[in-house]
Amino acid sequence: VSNGAALPSSVERLIEALSRLPGVGPRTAERLAFHLLRTPEPEALALAGAISAMRANTRPCAVCGHVSDEERCRICRDTSRDLGLLCVVEEALDLVAIERTGAFRGCYHVLNGALSPMSGIGPGQLRMKELFERIDAAAEGSPVREVIIATNPSPEGDVTLLYLQERLSAKVPSITSMARGLPFGADLQYADAVTILRSLEERRGVE
Ligand SMILES: [Zn+2]
Secondary structure, eight states: OOOTTSSOHHHHHHHHHHHTSTTOOHHHHHHHHHHHHHSOHHHHHHHHHHHHHHHHHOEEOTTTOOEESSSSOHHHHOTTSEEEEEEEESSHHHHHHHHHHSOOOEEEEEOSSOOBGGGTBOGGGTTHHHHHHHHHHHTTSSOOOEEEEEOOSSHHHHHHHHHHHHHHTTTOSEEEEOGGGSOTTOOGGGSOHHHHHHHHHTOEEOO
């Protein structure tokens, strides 16, 4: 992405950084950069500050992998949550989408992706080991009764679902899936609350 010598290198650098964001092409990146050039300085710097502060003040929750500002995230610290009900999602944004319904009172586990043999993503690249260890550790105190596998309705989501079902069937009494309530190819994080609620309520055992 180059505009030749027409722009100062600092502007070029910002355009290049912006164009690496998802859904932002080179033309949009240019427009955003010029918008920031015209924006009052405090406002533009507030954006830079917000990015720095977010990166400095967040880390993955040590238990579930959700975005957190402490060692354990707000959900894992909430003692009213049902430890026996565990919902496995691909991304933290899927968790956010389910939380938006306000109907789920269990806990979560964020995998950070889905299995994809085509792209070489195996269990080792995801937070699978943490999930199995967590379920084993819970067996002592408050065992997990049900794992809801809320992977996306996609080929990768299905591979992940089957893998988890195979690995967890001996450890957990009930393994359910809510993917069937969502249209194939529709990401959980973009689904509306009513659709998510319905697929949660109509979750089925994985055969
Ligand atoms: Zn957590």
